[in-house]
């Protein structure tokens with residue numbers, strides 16, 4: 001049985017990737033290595049944890065011996081590396097933790113993979129180290145959309161052309177790295193290490209840089225789940241600055257599908273950008289979120305708009321992210337499947353239908369799930 005190691009599989013995106021791979025590839029062993037930091041929640045994987053091709057290992061990607069021994073035990077042939085510290089605001093308060101996990105953790109994994117794969121008779125043949133990165137490594141773009149051209153653009157292929165017709169700038173795979181936050185600087189550094197392992201040792205590697213994800217099971221420190229929960233409890237919605245910043249949003253299952261496609265069909269040593277051509281100014285997105293949540297809660301649509309509270313801006317707040325993902329479309333035929341309004345509706349509905357999940361996360365009770373499932377260590 002072929003084994004794939006997925007790191008960070010108990011987190012937001014990782015749990016969707018684990019679910020997709022465990023169910024779609026029953027003849028593949030999926031080994032999920034996760035430290036279970038505050039962001040790791042095994043409840044996200046409750047529906048697949050009993051599958052015979054799934055194994056969970058609690059461990060730190062910075063622990064070389066742990067990684068080597070589990071790679072040898074399962075004869076891992078592919079790695080999809082998602083484990084990371086992922087929240088910009090935390091990176092501003094605690095950059096060292098980001099350097100440790102994102103930079104040293106990635107380097108440890110690379111070195112463990114090199115050790116394990118080079119000792120095999122077939123060497124690197126049939127192996128792949130796939131590193132999941134972010135569009136934030138490219139820095140920030142200007143706001144160049146002409147007045148009167150409202151967000152959103154839609155997520156259809158033709159909208160790419162529509163978008164590009166205005167001469168707006170996008171992050172392309174060749175865009176120079178210019179990270180601004182400790183988070184994006186740590187991710188940029190890890191991307192460089194991955195490419196260095198290809199160029200120096202010949203390790204088959206791939207890097208993808210994706211835009212902001214949204215959907216079920218995201219830790220409620222990030223904008224969308226935090227605000228849905230605050231609207232539900234009628235708490236203030238803290239909008240940084242004037243809410244003028246722009247993000248390009250992608251439904252998390254579309255990201256997971258892209259990862260699957262790239263893992264199996266991507267060209268080794270390439271970089272692919274993943275995004276939805278779906279830019280939203282924060283304040284427009286927040287208004288849509290309030291209206292949708294109000295409606296689904298049976299409140300008058302828009303009655304909670306007065307929860308919007310402008311607060312001090314984030315330090316070094318990047319103005320605009322926007323991904324040009326046409327290379328992925330062209331080479332591998334991937335496209336986002338959901339229109340944003342539909343994705344937001346589905347997302348709000350999920351958080352409202354799963355209030356017990358949210359309450360266990362915000363109360364900290366989710367932390368006990370590991371002991372309940374796997375016993376205390």
Ligand code: NAD
Nearest residue numbers: 008010011012013035036037039040060061083084212213
């Ligand atoms: P997340 O914070 O929800 O989950 C991170 C997971 O990694 C958690 O389960 C955590 O327990 C685990 N982890 C953290 N440190 C670890 C360590 N030292 N050893 C083992 N496991 C550890 O993150 P996410 O939003 O799911 O992001 C996953 C990846 O995708 C990250 O690499 C992130 O940079 C990248 N990414 C995220 C987004 C986004 O919008 N969320 C967009 C583009 C790229």
Ligand code: TYD
Nearest residue numbers: 088212221222223224238239240245247282
């Ligand atoms: P976030 O979800 O933290 O993702 P990222 O910083 O990686 O893009 O934030 C998305 C946008 O929302 C970003 O421009 C910051 C802004 N934001 C707020 O205005 N208020 C908040 O409370 C949060 C968490 C984010």
